[in-house]
Amino acid sequence: MNRAKAQSPNGAGQIACRDCPLQTCPGLRPLTAAQLAFMQGFKQGEIALDAGTQLLVQGTVSAHLYTVLDGVLIRTRLLADGRRQILNFMFPGDLIGLQGAMDDPLEHGVETLTRSRLCLLPRDRLMDLFRDQPRLGFDVSWLSAQEEASLEGHLVSLGQRKAKERIASLAAFLMRRGQQTGRVRGKVLAISLTQTQLAETVGLSMVHTNRSLQALRRAGLLRWTTDQLEVPDLAALEAFAAVEPPGVAARPFL
């Protein structure tokens, strides 16, 4: 696991907010001029990370919030005895660091699954944002609510579905999010996930994850390798996994 941070040289962001790639991202609602101006002053910089890099370590405190500009990341939770659970996947437009109480040590870690770029925001000035830009404050809550919905989806999976369904519904989830954020080319999502990590997501042993994965592949529902996920027929996969395709409201971002 890579640990080095490719920190930005100084506090100034490399990209002006008006040129933020998220402004033109299909699934996201662009910021207004006034919001852009505010965010330009709010933004503290950028950070670029390779795939497989640890961004945040569980138990430490973080001075920043991060908006994902590009890439895919995971949030993970470690138990005292070494067991690990992957909690959720973060895509462009998602806000990282909001989870958990505000100034307490993190109850989860964050690491990259692809080369990623993140926008740094000052956590201790978050209250300013709520005061000066109520609409953005509202959007923070909206994003938080979406993250909840996402976690609830995974919770249902772990609670009610069996191995093959869990993997199928996770694949469908990832493809949907990949589509919304323009990371799916054709039927392929480029994402670097080992079977061990997959097992830690769906709550199964590695061995059984592997066997279930093979069964899904033999059934022609998906092809999932270490560095990409391919789903020929997303509707068929969702039918198999017993998930209903989600609504498609445009997400805000910061």
Add this chain to the structure above:
Amino acid sequence: MNRAKAQSPNGAGQIACRDCPLQTCPGLRPLTAAQLAFMQGFKQGEIALDAGTQLLVQGTVSAHLYTVLDGVLIRTRLLADGRRQILNFMFPGDLIGLQGAMDDPLEHGVETLTRSRLCLLPRDRLMDLFRDQPRLGFDVSWLSAQEEASLEGHLVSLGQRKAKERIASLAAFLMRRGQQTGRVRGKVLAISLTQTQLAETVGLSMVHTNRSLQALRRAGLLRWTTDQLEVPDLAALEAFAAVEPPGVAARPFL
């Protein structure tokens, strides 16, 4: 399952916000005078429900948000094939209805486990709250983040723990929340949960839930009947379940 709603007679709340029972609840941070004044105008009324009543039905749209004034409720998610997952438990001070996208049909249902009282807030004026009371907007986000942390805890349970640990950690979670909100007398939490509902929470079959429950009872770790949960030694239970006791920052509420 009771369905009748004991709706308040008109829009006016029976209790003035200045006399809100949550103002003196030990685990909660009381509102300032200015916030109280705002909430008094924001509040639309109250609603009282018996135990086992359905408050919100999955798939409908709700015009309100609800603050739990008293009681315990569950949020549930139903799958097309009838399987059901209980997502989380709501205690006094928690905000219901924030989850999910703002104007879309609900992706979960809500029902009471005890006799409950709820405060009604107008969902469509939520933006006013963020504009006029930024601090309360911030608190909404804080509550949302707490709810996330809670869901993450359950996710870890379903993903990594086995039957007895799941039940034990749920019991510990409920006792902690019960203590924070003053609902635990001695070592007993009054809460009306059938073993079927318990099974739907921990993602196990009813039969296996029953057997695991008996094992925990024989081990002297808890006594859990249909209408109350008793934990003689919470620390011992948490040690068994491999959970670390959570931080105790004072929660805000609306």
Add this chain to the structure above:
DNA sequence: CGAGCTTTTGACGGTAGTCAACTGCGGTGG
């Protein structure tokens, strides 16, 4: 070429699900 990781395979055991029957309890109605 060998070290280390990921993936794959086989064999076995244990945890949890299913089916079914029985108990106990409270409420309803003949």
Add this chain to the structure above:
DNA sequence: CCACCGCAGTTGACTACCGTCAAAAGCTCG
């Protein structure tokens, strides 16, 4: 009043899903 019903909890027998242990095969990288 008590038979009857429905629901929650309990128990047993059997099955199936999934975890563990172990080893081997494929892969990348130094």
